[in-house]
Amino acid sequence: MKQQVLEGFIERIDGASSLGDLEREVSEIRDRLSAQHVLYHWINSEGRVFGAGTYDPAWRVHYLDERYMRIDPVVQGARKRFHPLNWRNLDWSSKDVRDFRADAQDAGIGPQGLTIPIRGPGGQMAHLTATMGCSDAEFASFNEANGRYLILLGHFFNQKALELSEIRNDDKDVALSPREVDALTFLALGYTRSQAADTLSISEHTLRVYIESARHKLSAMNTTHAVAKALNLGLLVI
Amino acid sequence: MKQQVLEGFIERIDGASSLGDLEREVSEIRDRLSAQHVLYHWINSEGRVFGAGTYDPAWRVHYLDERYMRIDPVVQGARKRFHPLNWRNLDWSSKDVRDFRADAQDAGIGPQGLTIPIRGPGGQMAHLTATMGCSDAEFASFNEANGRYLILLGHFFNQKALELSEIRNDDKDVALSPREVDALTFLALGYTRSQAADTLSISEHTLRVYIESARHKLSAMNTTHAVAKALNLGLLVI
DNA sequence: TGATGACTACCCAAAAATGGCGAGTTGCTG
């Protein structure tokens, strides 16, 4: 895939005005790459999955039914790594995973694949994947030729998709006071209330006030929930 | 900045073999863009800040001393948004923030700026920023001309920086069993132990075993800590 | 086939967190 071709896609993705446009672009990219499949999909902060891709709808349903996301090494790897994932290099050693791969191959997916992990604020996570049914060697040259451009494409896809999907997080306007952030941060770091209070040089009771008010602002049921929400909203950095 | 020029940078960033190389690239990019400053910096999962940029070191120290990251609308905005941030569109209404901006301008930074937020696994967060001392109108055309390419540059910078910085997360190899993930997920969602146990149709005691073993695997001090770590490691999706 | 790890279940006592009550200062905003 030549740089000029990429440019064309970026322009078009940039100009997309509906998710259907993205759907068409995905197919187009698959054809241009002569890939087996191309899939762009993302997960919002509530865990809902959206996507545009050339996978068989039946496979998508089957995947969700079997809860394959819990063992799929691509999903696991994308959460932990920053670089594009060559499926070949993932850990396929356990039995569950091998069964899953066999199932996917029966559905016409793989065995080769390249997945670009992409992240957004608020727990959003997206992937751009290209799959191939070829040999390792052939895939290596595919990867060499297209890997970098897939990163860029994935990035643009993601921005557009987030724009178009109007995914809104109800809690996005929550703002915590500096002391509330301090309190939740130390709790997230594993401090007990008394340790956190000591560290901040305030009484434990005062600390409690911050935790409580942060809890209410975040509509959280308890401290753990508040910390989890704050983390997901990017309110804390630990 | 023309596409060809960008290509040159990407090649060079790709070939960088030390953080010093990135430092040089940042200066080079500043000069090519005729920008006031260009800064690339990132924050690892322990909260340490690394970076390469043309800001005056005294300003960096001052920034950290004043804990400006807590009020800097660029930092706040980058955590919550996905798109490039034009500094003009940020919320500068509160007094603290205006004072901060005045302070930054005294240090020769701004008032115009464009910041690209970039995210990685494990709580990593990076920014690529270009600043200008020009008018709104002039900056609009700078933005139009360079915004897209800065996104790409930021992405490549980030990959390279993560490669070179050898930032390692000791917990990165932690793997939780499905039940452990279930348990922590419900706790992160605000369920009490008994609610989570009911939901999973297991006894509360069994649930405790999962929480405990997850805690040990994560080397966490308590449940809240375990949930925070698991979230940061991308082990949970809530 | 023996080992390992995941999954399931129980008890007890101590430590920590929660819910609800009240009260005063400071400083920014309208």
Added chain:
DNA sequence: CAGCAACTCGCCATTTTTGGGTAGTCATCA
């Protein structure tokens, strides 16, 4: 200048969590 939000401190009773010990089944792995 009045209002509002953030920051600080305290008590009591109840609920929840935690630490440590024990034990069996089942499936996968070397």
